[in-house]
Every structure is written in structure tokens, then in C-alpha cells.
Amino acid sequence: MLNGGYFIAMLVALGGIIYMGMFTYSYFSCESCDNEWISLDVKGLEKDFKHRLFGQHIASEVILKAVKGSLSTPDPKKPLTMSLHGHSGTGKNFVSQLLAQNLYKNGLTSQYVHVFMATLHFPHVQLIDQYQNDLQKWIRGNVTLCPRSMFIFDEMDKMHPGLINAIKPFLDYTSEVDKVDYRKAIFIFLSNTGGDKINEHTLSVLMSGKTSESIKLSELEEELSMTVFNNSNSGFWQTNLIQTNLIDYFIPFLPLEFKHVMSCVRAELESRGVKNEGIVATIASSLVYYPKEEKLLSVKGCKTVVSKVNLYF
Numbered sequence: 564m565l566n567g568g569y570f571i572a573m574l575v576a577l578g579g580i581i582y583m584g585m586f587t588y589s590y591f592s593c594e595s596c597d598n599e600w601i602s603l604d605v606k607g608l609e610k611d612f613k614h615r616l617f618g619q620h621i622a623s624e625v626i627l628k629a630v631k632g633s634l635s636t637p638d639p640k641k642p643l644t645m646s647l648h649g650h651s652g653t654g655k656n657f658v659s660q661l662l663a664q665n666l667y668k669n670g671l672t673s674q675y676v677h678v679f680m681a682t683l684h685f686p687h688v689q690l691i692d693q694y695q696n697d698l699q700k701w702i703r704g705n706v707t708l709c710p711r712s713m714f715i716f717d718e719m720d721k722m723h724p725g726l727i728n729a730i731k732p733f734l735d736y737t738s739e740v741d742k743v744d745y746r747k748a749i750f751i752f753l754s755n756t757g758g759d760k761i762n763e764h765t766l767s768v769l770m771s772g773k774t775s776e777s778i779k780l781s782e783l784e785e786e787l788s789m790t791v792f793n794n795s796n797s798g799f800w801q802t803n804l805i806q807t808n809l810i811d812y813f814i815p816f817l818p819l820e821f822k823h824v825m826s827c828v829r830a831e832l833e834s835r836g837v838k839n840e841g842i843v844a845t846i847a848s849s850l851v852y853y854p855k856e857e858k859l860l861s862v863k864g865c866k867t868v869v870s871k872v873n874l875y876f
């Protein structure tokens with residue numbers, strides 16, 4: 564039998580242990596907005612782009628330069644704003660994920676990284692005023708908490724123009740809006756807009772016997788911003804984001820070829836401990852390619868690779 568004094572002593576000791584545990588946990592694991600938790604691993608990002616991202620030589624080069632340039636400036640003139648364009652499964656979300664992983668210790672799960680999807684977060688047109696208010700408050704609150712916050716807007720082509728206008732004040736060269744400085748924030752916009760033009764151009768390059776690696780940003784950049792601007796389905800439409808040059812970089816994501824899909828399959832298999840070139844080729848061949856005759860480009864990029872691999876393992 565335990566006597567009362569001994570029991571109380573045990574409780575106090577246990578409480579102390581729990582308190583110490585909680586203190587240690589919060590001391591060592593609480594994410595904070597400082598260099599310990601947020602610092603760009605340039606080498607890591609270069610390595611990831613080189614070894615894990617396939618078929619996107621333009622995006623790799625531009626994003627690396629943009630991020631290095633902006634993040635190495637202690638006093639940037641405006642937030643970094645990048646607009647990534649391309650068809651489904653070409654790696655726009657994947658690149659955002661790699662960037663977040665190499666900038667924030669907690670990657671995409673960092674409390675300083677915010678991902679918005681038009682259809683998920685802003686589904687009802689009739690609530691647009693409310694969304695505008697909420698979004699502005701959210702951005703303001705989070706940049707106040709951490710100036711080096713990252714905001715990723717997916718499905719920009721489905722985003723109501725009013726919402727884009729709502730975030731415009733934060734993207735400008737102004738040093739402060741309502742006493743908050745937004746110039747260290749990073750805004751990434753993802754969309755399928757312009758994908759058709761990018762694919763057409765890539766296809767014509769391949770048909771002429773050249774490689775997709777020979778395509779230069781200048782061949783696509785201007786056309787891309789014009790397409791985005793003139794496309795009535797584009798969230799940028801009617802907004803003056805483009806007119807006022809608030810987007811720093813329009814970045815094309817090229818359609819993926821058979822060899823890139825092979826690399827995606829190989830990477831997925833290796834992550835499961837499998838090395839087998841025969842299976843790599845079989846799975847890559849099971850995806851759909853176009854044009855029908857030449858079968859040069861994957862219709863869905865690498866998007867369905869995981870589900871195809873699942874069929875085999």
C-alpha cells in the first residue's frame with residue numbers, strides 16, 4: 564500500500580517530468596520565423612532540380628536565379644512573384660514543394676507556407692466579397708507573424724478576378740501597406756493557362772528534329788504573358804497584375820516526353836526499393852502520348868505515374 568505522502572511526491576515528480584518534457588518539446592520543435600527554421604539551401608535546391616525534376620530546364624534555371632537573387636537581398640524592393648504555367652502533371656506543384664522543402668525546415672507543412680486552391684478555398688462566386696476580406700486579413704496576419712511567408716495559389720485559371728485584385732496591393736513596390744512590410748514574402752501562382760501554346764511550340768520544335776532542351780525562355784515568355792492576359796478563363800483576366808508588371812517571372816513548364824516519364828517511373832520505383840529497367844519501360848509505355856502517330860508527349864505528364872506503379876506493386 565502507498566502512503567499519502569509518498570503518493571503526492573510521486574505525483575509532483577510525474578508532473579515535473581511532464582512539464583520538462585513539454586518544455587523540451589516546445590523549445591526544440593516550435594517553429595519560429597528565424598534563420599534556424601527559414602534559410603535557403605541553394606545547393607539542396609540545385610541538387611533537387613538536377614536529380615528529381617525532369618524535363619524542365621527553363622523552370623529550373625529561372626526559379627533558381629529568381630529565388631537566389633531575391634532571398635540573398637537583405638532589403639528586397641518588392642515581394643518575389645512567380646507565375647508557373649503548363650499543362651497538368653508537368654511539375655508545377657512539385658517544384659513549389661521542392662522550393663518549400665529547401666527554404667523551410669518544415670517544407671510544405673511549415674506554418675509559414677500557405678497553399679490556396681481556387682475550387683477548394685473559394686468555391687462560391689456569391690461569397691467573393693467575403694473571400695476578398697478573409698484573404699486580405701489572412702495574408703496581412705501571416706506576413707505580420709513572419710515576413711518570409713510563402714503563398715502558393717493553385718488553379719489560378721479558376722480564380723475569380725476579384726480575388727486577384729484583392730492581393731494586388733501586397734505585390735507592389737510599396738514599402739508598407741497598413742504598417743506591414745510585404746517585400747520579403749513570396750507569391751507563387753500556378754495555372755494551366757498558356758499550356759496549349761507551350762505544348763504547340765514544344766511539339767513543333769521536336770517535329771523539326773531539335774530537342775526540347777534547345778527551347779529558350781525568350782521563345783515562350785512574351786507569348787505566355789499575352790495568352791494569360793487575353794484568356795477570359797484566366798484568373799489574371801481583367802486584373803492589372805500584368806499591366807502593372809507585378810509578376811516578376813512567367814515560367815513555362817514544358818510537356819513531358821517519354822524519356823522524362825521513364826525518369827519519373829524510375830524515381831518512383833527506386834523510392835520503393837525496386838530497380839528494374841524492364842518494368843520502367845513497361846510502365847512508362849502504359850501512359851497516353853500524343854500525337855497519335857509519333858507519340859512524343861505525355862498527355863498527363865507524370866501525374867498518373869504513381870497510380871500506374873501501384874498496379875504493378
Ligand SMILES: Nc1ncnc2c1ncn2[C@@H]1O[C@H](COP(=O)(O)OP(=O)(O)OP(=O)(O)O)[C@@H](O)[C@H]1O
Nearest residue numbers: 615616617650651652653654655656657827865866
Ligand atoms: N517534371 C517533373 N519531374 C519529376 N516529377 C514530376 C514532374 N512533373 C510531375 N511530376 C510528378 O508527378 C506528380 C504530379 O505533378 P504536379 O502535381 O507537380 O503537376 P502539376 O503541374 O502541378 O499539375 P496540375 O496542373 O494538374 O496541378 C508530382 O508530385 C511528381 O511526383
